[in-house]
Amino acid sequence: MRLIALICLGLLAGCVVPTEEQAPVNAGSAVSASPLVAPSTAARQFVSVVRTLEPVAERVCRQQAPGMNCDFQIVVDDRPGQPPNAFQTLDKSGRPVVAFTLALIAEARNQDELAFVMGHEAAHHIAGHIARQQQNAAAGAVIFAGLATLTGADAGGVRAAQDIGAAVGARSYSKDFELEADALGTVITKTAGYDPVHGAEFFTRIPDPGNRFLGTHPPNAARIETVRRVAAGM
Secondary structure (H helix, E strand, C coil): CHHHHHHHHHHCCCCCCCCCCCCCCCCCCCCCCCCCCCHHHHHHHHHHHHHHHHHHHHHHHHHHCCCCCCCCEEEEECCCCCCCCEEEEECCCCCEEEEEEHHHHHHCCCHHHHHHHHHHHHHHHHCCHHHHHHHHHHHHHHHHHHHHHHCCCCHHHHHHHHHHHHHHHHHHCHHHHHHHHHHHHHHHHHHCCCCHHHHHHHHHHCCCCCCCCCCCCCCHHHHHHHHHHHHHHC
């Protein structure tokens, strides 16, 4: 419980403290019949991974993206009912933020899985995926609005086309972005002393998105193969 409190105080105020071992969360994300680790073990794993991997991610960031803000902030998303998830964003000052939901911390079976997820999310920032996604969205909005104008759409139709175009544009290269983050995340994870191939086993417990048109994530098999290939080449 002390370690869980450290997460609350050191990473995000108002953290929800789990008081008993939780059942697997089935909210369209991770699904598994294998037992979760004890809350105290999950807390220890997370604190250890943050302390070990964060400086490595920042070093790789400075090497590969000179001039970029590489001061990562690792936080816990403690909103109730959130499914196992992690994401990368930027705060108002442009500082990169990597957030983990409590459910993902509880779902991870070992430090390798947590390290790989953290490395993957850090890689999104280093590769500039947020800016690239915004550019794709803007381009999609312009193209769709232009097509709507040519077909005689009114102002409302053009605005609707812009919204659709932005959504399509944002999704256009999202699968490529995920595979890029998997590859660089593998480098970060292994450099930090963790096993990225073992960590990528997390993919075996989440639904496979397949290869759907305009899907945001590539098939799990493609992601695991990327991790294995990059790790083997290191």
